[in-house]
Amino acid sequence: MMNPLDVLSLAGTIIQFVDFSSKVLAGTNELYKSGAEALAVHQQLGLVVDDLAKMSKRLSDSYWGLSGTGVISTLSDDAFMFICRDASELSIELNNKLSSLKVTASGKRRKWETVKQALKSVWTEKDLTALTNRLTLLRDSIQMHIVVDLRDQLDSISSNQEVRFDHLDYSTRTIITALLTHQGEVSKGIQDQTMAITQLLGRMEILAEKHAFPSGIVQQVDNIEVNQNKSLILAGEKTSQNQVLNNSEWHEKALRLQITQYLVQNLKFPALKEREEIIADVYRGTFEWLFNDSHESTPWPSFTRWLEHGSNIYWINGKAASGKSTLMRFICDHSKTKEFLENWSAPLPIVIAKFYFWNSGTLVQRSLSGLLRALLSQILEHCPDLLPVCFPQRWAKIYTDSVRPFSEVNQKFHSMEMEYWSLTELQAAMRSLVSQSPQHFKLCLFVDGLDEYEGEPSAITKYFSVLAQVPWLKICVSSRPLLVFDDVFGSGPSLRLQDLTSTDINHYVKSSLQENVNYQHLCVEQPIEALTLIRNIVSRADGVFLWVRLVLQEIVRGLDNRDSLRDLQERMEIVPQDLEELFSSMLEKIEPFYRKKAASIFLIVRAANVHQRSVKSLDTLMLSFALDHGTSRFTDIKFKFQGLELRNKEINDHLKVRCAGLLETVPKYSPGFEYLGHRVTYLHRSVREYLERPDIHQRFAEHSNGRGFEPHTALMSSYIKELQISEPRKNILNQPSSLPLFLATVLHYAHDADIAGSNAYVEPLDKFATLTHSARCKSIIWAPAKFSSFLHIATKWDLCAYVRVLLERLTSETKGIVAHTLLAYALAGTDEYYVHGMEQMDNSDYRRDRFPPSNRMIELLLQYGAQPNKKLKDFPALREWTAFEIAVRNVCAILPPVDTEESENRQYSEEEKSLVSNHLAIVKLMLDNGADANTTLTHQGRTITSRKLLTETMGKYWRSQEWKVDEMFRMKGGKLEPSMIKKWIMTRGKYWVGKY
Structure with missing residues (x-):
């Protein structure tokens, strides 16, 4: 050989x-x-x-x-x-x-x-x-x-x-x-x-x-x-x-x-450093105690000792707004962190990587795949030789494509279309990297905000617990003191932040006030009372930096008004210590004239945050367009550079005046659509949790209803407006990797507007369909072979108002034909389309919302002439079945085959029951609209009536529905098979007596 x-x-x-x-x-x-x-x-x-x-x-x-x-x-x-x-x-x-x-x-x-x-x-x-x-x-x-x-x-x-x-x-x-x-x-x-x-x-x-x-x-x-x-x-x-x-x-x-x-x-992803960059800078002189501790003199496990000699996980915990993220950034930026870690890692070099989960960020900023991409990119920048170890398939493909003769290397790289990073691949890469680590370096990870992780808290704690078991890797994490974290990390080294920051808060308050000239005068006149005010602020803060920040704003306003120290003390005392009460009082202070406009802003921000799959975060320009939707300013504006600059400044001023300081703008760090905009975000996570409470949201909705305002339509329109004004090189239609997510975001907003009962979105969506037609035809996800028109996409997304308008444009002869073709798309829900599109992206970052088939849409199509007993010949995958057969099969497809024993000990969740109920309701809807109750179909190798198939299935998995389903067929003329008659006679009476 x-x-x-x-x-x-x-x-x-x-x-x-x-x-x-x-x-x-x-x-x-x-x-x-x-x-x-x-x-x-x-x-x-x-x-x-x-x-x-x-x-x-x-x-x-x-x-x-x-x-x-x-x-x-x-x-x-x-x-x-x-x-x-x-x-x-x-x-x-x-x-x-x-x-x-x-x-x-x-x-x-x-x-x-x-x-x-x-x-x-x-x-x-x-x-x-x-x-x-x-x-x-x-x-x-x-x-x-x-x-x-x-x-x-x-x-x-x-x-x-x-x-x-x-x-x-x-x-x-x-x-x-x-x-x-x-x-x-x-x-x-x-x-x-x-x-x-x-x-x-x-x-x-x-x-x-x-x-x-x-x-x-x-x-x-x-x-x-x-x-x-x-x-x-x-x-x-x-x-x-x-x-x-x-x-x-x-x-x-x-x-x-x-x-x-x-x-x-x-x-790397565009917003990789966004959260880190907007965390408040550490006030000079604060948090230094962390590096001056020793194991003997501190009531908490020494952090420096852990850096220099410890292993596994160090947990920094603290209640909301106590400064955890600020402390984590302080640790990562401090030179002593690396010095202590180098003592631990010697003779190997130390590699440090960090990530900040962000609940108010895009989904990648609060997902496991976002974490892994951030950590891997930082580590591999230090250790490039390990890249083929972590990603052998990608490295091999690029290398073999790059060594061909007579081609500029740079041109090759520019022409390559990078595949999306799957969670499976990223996890395998991290395992490979960790296994190689002891030969090359030691590794320390800093991860902030575990409680802001998108998934189950138990999953992320388990992941880090397993990762930190190797002796050449350790992790410092921070979070709120939730039980799930305390159960896992509480027995290890940790510190509770709010118990340790009174000196820092005192220093921050004193230094901040002493910068004010009026306070300096008061200190000269009444030095004892001035120090008492500081002590009282520190005492009432109870370790919550955000509360201190907001109270200081109130105190500074008083100083600007030449308030006395007694007046300032009263101002401080009337500020609620509870954050939610404080936020409520801040809302009450909004001028009545601005309350409707403020409500619209809050509704837009909430709607934008609900769909964090969006291709871009909400920025000042996008908010400006959304607020102008439906006005002459939205349609007539001349978009020039100076005009965009003025719009951004205008929105910044509006947020300060109209939103009580609960919203703020921060610099953007993502490419494309940048102009001069800043990202619009909540002041703090606790602010978001308060403002998105159902009762507060309802209050905003009531305030804005007088303006006929619908936030999802406004957001959708702002996306469309940016398409019209963006430079070609930044236009999302020329970015194949971002196009599916952009389209899905617009459709999400349209769907939410439709569910809210609004049809105002129809006209802008029609314009959007025209704008994106060419790009959709070039996309393998949205090509006409998959969807022959935007109407098919709208049907799958349950956009009833839009579909109704387009059907009304047809002649009476063609309405029924088109409605029947659309029925196949409606019966599929968004599963096929949305999964297909998002799997080409990062399937961990963009959760695959699966709207089940919509009763509303199917009822609409039946009203326009769709026929439940007619085969769906225009839909290749379903051409052998009638619409009613598909509806019946959809019920069975959710559950395991009838001849399995999985159901015996299985408890179905309310979500699963809701999904089954939705499909059964569609079956009933079709029976009410003329579906043949005696339809037979082939299922698992046997020919069976739809009545028997569904009653058997329900009898196996959800007994309380068995005879309700049977009655549904009986009322529409469905006949019993001989094998069912005896069971029907013996149990029917007992069932109905027992249940009713």
């Missing part, structure tokens, strides 16, 4: 030869460049011949080297040698022909205008086609051999070929080991990973023979930071040399560096 490394190396050379030759035969005019200039055709042909001669010699030498080893060959080896011989012969044939085109120093030269023209002087078009087909066959053969015949031998490379393996550099060994390790885990990527190994070995073989650049340049590339732009370096290299390999170690290192940069940048 041949040495697998030798085979892979030669296979890599063959693939490079095939790619090189294919490009040459295609007649590409700019095969080589000198700097930015394309070389003349005769110069390029000369270089082609030189490169091909080198490649041909290498193929020949390798072939005869392998064939002369004397090793007993297998059938697989024989097949491979046949491929090698064919490649060697083809290379000689091409080289001989092309040599006749080469211009010697003393010879005459012919001036060809194109490479294609030169090639046709020695080959006919038919010959060129035949040669291209031979190259394609050669590539297919070598790939098949590597992936199928050689795959089983790959495991032995690193263990059994140690001498040959050790000749490779450390980075290459790491990459190959990673790709080999994951061969059996990712079947989809086996070919990419195997081909990447092949390409690596082939390139390394040649690089071992010649070093085109001095070691100083190589070292220079090694020292380049990953987050710097490499395009200038690549642009400075003259590429008019061996294009088969870009044959320098410098190129290889630069390429790997670019792949690392590309993947790390794609791991």
Whole structure:
């Protein structure tokens, strides 16, 4: 059996030869460049011949080297040698022909205008086609051999070929080991990973023979930071040399560096640092006690001792608004944190990564996948060699696509469409990284706001508990003191923040007031009373920084009014200590004239936060458009740069005056649609929890009803307006990766408006359908093959008002036909569409809302002529069934097959029961509209009436519904099967007596 490394190396050379030759035969005019200039055709042909001669010699030498080893060959080896011989012969044939085109120093030269023209002087078009087909066959053969015949031998490379393996550099060994390790885990990527190994070995073989650049340049590339732009370096290299390999170690290192940069940048998401950036800066002199503690002198477990000697998890907890996030940012930014951790990690380096969950942020900012993307991107920036270990399939695919000759690396990266990061892939990457960590570094993670995580608290606590079990990793987390966190983290080192910050609050209050000139005068006149005011504020704060911040605003207003210290004390005392009471009093202080407008703002912010799947967070410009919806200003505005700037300033001022300071604006950190806008957000999470209470929301709705205001329609319209004014390069319609989410967001708002009973959204949605038609046709998710019109999409999204308006535009003859076609989409709900679209995105970030089939929509379509007993021939997947049969099957599809025993001990949730009830209601709706109660269908290999199927199913899973379903069919003429008659007679009376 041949040495697998030798085979892979030669296979890599063959693939490079095939790619090189294919490009040459295609007649590409700019095969080589000198700097930015394309070389003349005769110069390029000369270089082609030189490169091909080198490649041909290498193929020949390798072939005869392998064939002369004397090793007993297998059938697989024989097949491979046949491929090698064919490649060697083809290379000689091409080289001989092309040599006749080469211009010697003393010879005459012919001036060809194109490479294609030169090639046709020695080959006919038919010959060129035949040669291209031979190259394609050669590539297919070598790939098949590597992936199928050689795959089983790959495991032995690193263990059994140690001498040959050790000749490779450390980075290459790491990459190959990673790709080999994951061969059996990712079947989809086996070919990419195997081909990447092949390409690596082939390139390394040649690089071992010649070093085109001095070691100083190589070292220079090694020292380049990953987050710097490499395009200038690549642009400075003259590429008019061996294009088969870009044959320098410098190129290889630069390429790997670019792949690392590309993947790390794609791991990051636009709002990655948004939460961290808007956390209040630590007031000078506060929180320093944390680094001045010692295990003996503090009533809490020493934090510095944990940093320097501890393990597992340190839990910082505190009640709402006590400053946990501010403290976490203080810890992450403090130089002593790294100093103590370096003592712990020595002699290995320490790597620190952080993440801030944010309940008011977009869904990725409060999801597990967002956490993992943030942590992995930070860690891999420090340890780029581990990127192929964490993401072998992605790295292999990009590498194999990037080493093809005659193509600018930068152009390749710009043209790549990155697949979305699945939660499964991210979790596997983190496991791989942690397993590699002890060989490279120790790791400390800081994660703020576990109580703001989108999923179940128990899930995130379990994840961190398992992660922190390894001795080379530890985690500092913060959260409110919920029981679920206390149960898991309470027995370990922790501190309760509100018990430890009285000195910090005293310092903050004193320093803040002393900055006010009027307070300084009062201190001179009444120093004791001035200090008493500070003490009273600190005492009433009870460790809650937010309360202090709001009280200080009230005190400063009093100082500006020249209040006395007694007046200031009274101001402080009338401020409720309870945060919710405080928020309520702040709302009451809004001027009556502004209350309706303030209610509209609060409703818009709440609606925007409900759908955090949106492609962008609510910003000042978007809020401005939403508030102007339905006014002449919305339709007539001239959108110029100065106008947008004024709008943003206007909204900032409105929020200060009209919303009692409960909303604020913060700088945006996401790309696209930026203009000069700021993000609109709640002052604090506790503010959001209060303002989104049902009773408070109802109060806002009552205030705004006089204006005929509907927030979801307003938000949808603001999205559409931004489509109309955005620059082409920033327009979401030109961003395929964001388009599905953008469309889904608009449809969410339309659906909520429809549910609220509003039809005001119909006109702007119609405009949206027109604006997005071209983009939807180009999208694989929204293409006409999937939805032949926007009307089908609207039907699936339960937009009854919109569908009614569009049906009314049709002639009486076509209404029934169209309504019946739409019935198939209505019966499917949004499951098929929405899951399909979101799975292409991050299926952990964007939860897949599954609207069940809508009774409202189905009733509407039946009113317009849809026929329950008619087959749905226009819907390929359902063309063999009638609408009524699908409705019956939908009930059974929710539950396990009738012949299983799963139901015996199963307790169905209220959500599951609600879903079944919804489908049963649709069955009844169709029976009331003429569905045949004696319909028979084939189910699980038997022919059965719909009445018997549903009663059997309910009898097995939900007995209280069994005879209600049976009665529903009986009332519409459904007949009993003979096998059911006896059971019906024996139990019917007993059932009805017992239940009624």
